[in-house]
Amino acid sequence: MPTILGPNQYGKAENRVVKITRDGATHHIKDLNVSVALSGDMAEVHYSGSNANVLPTDTTKNTVYAFAKEYGIDSAEQFGIHLARHFVTSQEPIHRARVRIEEYAWERIETSDADSRFVGADEAKHSFVRTGRETRLTQITYDGERWEVVSGLKDLAVMNSTDSEFWGYAKDGYTTLQEAYDRILATQVSGRWRFNWTDDEQRTPDWETSYEQTRKHMLQAFAETYSLSLQQTLYQMGARIIDHRSEIDEVRFSLPNKHHFLVDLEPFGLRNDNEVYLAADRPYGLIEATVLRDGCEARIPVDLTNL
Ligand SMILES: O=c1[nH]c(=O)c2[nH]c(=O)[nH]c2[nH]1
Numbered sequence: 001m002p003t004i005l006g007p008n009q010y011g012k013a014e015n016r017v018v019k020i021t022r023d024g025a026t027h028h029i030k031d032l033n034v035s036v037a038l039s040g041d042m043a044e045v046h047y048s049g050s051n052a053n054v055l056p057t058d059t060t061k062n063t064v065y066a067f068a069k070e071y072g073i074d075s076a077e078q079f080g081i082h083l084a085r086h087f088v089t090s091q092e093p094i095h096r097a098r099v100r101i102e103e104y105a106w107e108r109i110e111t112s113d114a115d116s117r118f119v120g121a122d123e124a125k126h127s128f129v130r131t132g133r134e135t136r137l138t139q140i141t142y143d144g145e146r147w148e149v150v151s152g153l154k155d156l157a158v159m160n161s162t163d164s165e166f167w168g169y170a171k172d173g174y175t176t177l178q179e180a181y182d183r184i185l186a187t188q189v190s191g192r193w194r195f196n197w198t199d200d201e202q203r204t205p206d207w208e209t210s211y212e213q214t215r216k217h218m219l220q221a222f223a224e225t226y227s228l229s230l231q232q233t234l235y236q237m238g239a240r241i242i243d244h245r246s247e248i249d250e251v252r253f254s255l256p257n258k259h260h261f262l263v264d265l266e267p268f269g270l271r272n273d274n275e276v277y278l279a280a281d282r283p284y285g286l287i288e289a290t291v292l293r294d295g296c297e298a299r300i301p302v303d304l305t306n307l
Pocket residue numbers: 166177228229230231257285
């Protein structure tokens with residue numbers, strides 16, 4: 001049976017790089033997990049084992065660390081763009097690079113003492129605590145002509161303890177769900193947003209500001225939407241981002257509906273006045289949708305676990 005090689009890519013995954021920038025005694029941290037996937041003229045290594053076109057994955061790893069020193073890490077996006085450009089433009093057989101980065105947030109430890117080791121009165125200059133915040137994400141893809149920058153986040157847990165209803169839904173013989181006029185709405189946001197950035201237009205956003213503002217608009221929309229369904233809330237979250245951030249054309253969310261069930265306390269002679277809930281972990285409703293700037297194309301993959 002003749003066979004041929006299908007799609008393939010290779011590179012070093014999960015390069016953990018921590019970059020300390022020393023501004024005198026005040027230090028700054030960037031903590032990234034960088035995965036590089038390269039593709040191009042790689043048939044021969046699969047067919048015959050000739051490694052002539054193969055830049056070793058070990059070199060890919062070394063480049064990540066060397067670039068952290070040589071160019072610094074202003075933002076995950078800028079760092080990923082730099083790496084992707086390097087692999088595609090420096091190695092003729094490499095036609096496409098995809099760089100995925102996760103970023104973990106650290107914040108300064110607050111201190112009670114004011115002395116020279118501290119920034120201001122109460123922030124340590126070189127002592128940090130990893131925040132319980134979400135994981136920030138970015139993916140940069142470059143094929144020598146086109147760039148695609150998709151950033152986002154995962155594991156951002158949010159809850160509204162009121163202003164959420166769910167009723168008026170379709171019912172059939174298997175429907176048992178009671179209509180809810182005041183329920184908890186909770187989810188763990190996984191979101192991705194695609195930038196309209198291209199290298200030639202010199203319209204490069206400040207990636208750090210863009211992330212903080214996008215996150216802020218998303219959270220404000222979650223908090224401020226009186227929700228009739230998680231679907232409606234999702235749309236508002238996406239629309240708020242598109243309305244406020246001109247650098248973003250597409251937003252996709254995957255939102256697990258983290259169900260909170262009122263516990264029946266009647267057997268104990270107690271009235272549960274919307275106070276005591278069982279937080280169920282599974283199964284969960286899974287609400288997923290893309291919100292687009294009018295006229296733009298949906299390009300973020302439907303399944304966010306693939307991004
Ligand atoms: O916001 C919701 N959307 C649904 O589609 C749904 N389905 C369900 O059982 N509960 C909910 N809640």
